[in-house]
Amino acid sequence: MQLSLLKEHQLLEGIANNDRKITEQVYRDNYKQVLAWVQGRGGTADDGEDVFQDAMTVLFQKSQNEEFRLSCKIGTYLVAVSKYIWYKKLEHQNRRPDFLPFDSGDEDVQENKVYQDDIQIQEEREEHFDQLNKAMIALGEPCSSLLKAFYNEQKSMQEIAGQFGYTNPDNAKTQKYKCLARLKKLFYSAQVHQ
Numbered sequence: 001m002q003l004s005l006l007k008e009h010q011l012l013e014g015i016a017n018n019d020r021k022i023t024e025q026v027y028r029d030n031y032k033q034v035l036a037w038v039q040g041r042g043g044t045a046d047d048g049e050d051v052f053q054d055a056m057t058v059l060f061q062k063s064q065n066e067e068f069r070l071s072c073k074i075g076t077y078l079v080a081v082s083k084y085i086w087y088k089k090l091e092h093q094n095r096r097p098d099f100l101p102f103d104s105g106d107e108d109v110q111e112n113k114v115y116q117d118d119i120q121i122q123e124e125r126e127e128h129f130d131q132l133n134k135a136m137i138a139l140g141e142p143c144s145s146l147l148k149a150f151y152n153e154q155k156s157m158q159e160i161a162g163q164f165g166y167t168n169p170d171n172a173k174t175q176k177y178k179c180l181a182r183l184k185k186l187f188y189s190a191q192v193h194q
Contacts (some may be wrong), residue, residue: 001193011074016063027056030075034082051089055081135186143179150176 014022019045022048034055035048043051055078062068068075136144142164157169157176166172 006073008070012059012063012068015060021057021123025072026059026078027052033075034079037079037082038086041086042090047086047089051082051085054077054085077112131187135183138186139179139183142184143175146172146176147179147183 011022011026015026031052034052035045038051039045040047058081059074059078062079101126139147146164148161149160150157154179155163157172159171160166161172161177164175167174
């Protein structure tokens with residue numbers, strides 16, 4: 001493995017392991033370039049920050065997949081993903097850029113096709129997350145708090161029984177099952193009505 005690719009592999013591994021120092025290094029090394037690129041194409045500083053955060057999220061999620069291999073530097077990947085995110089954002093806002101995205105002068109024409117799948121997966125995850133949040137709100141109390149206690153706070157059934165006033169952990173587990181069934185119904189009915 002070439003030295004530069006070894007370094008990139010180590011950075012990617014650090015990102016996968018949620019190593020704060022490495023994540024901050026990758027952020028410092030690439031943020032200004034993406035920010036300047038977005039601002040040079042009609043975006044604001046906030047737009048640049050949002051786009052870069054989304055690109056970092058895509059990179060983090062891809063790094064969790066052991067089969068994911070970078071064929072370029074992390075910076076190149078982040079810039080390409082950021083470009084795609086920005087163009088998609090413009091498209092959603094019905095704003096046409098003054099130039100065609102990824103025109104023949106852009107070195108990332110071929111790489112863009114590779115990253116489209118990554119971005120689409122990220123967009124679908126975000127959409128599902130939004131739907132889940134809406135379903136949790138529609139679910140109401142105490143189910144919403146009970147499910148958050150179990151899944152987010154990772155409390156035991158014994159703790160949940162005490163917190164929510166159930167007579168024993170089996171009753172809490174039964175209630176959790178009923179709440180989860182209602183949540184699934186709300187979530188999937190929202191998907192059908194889109």
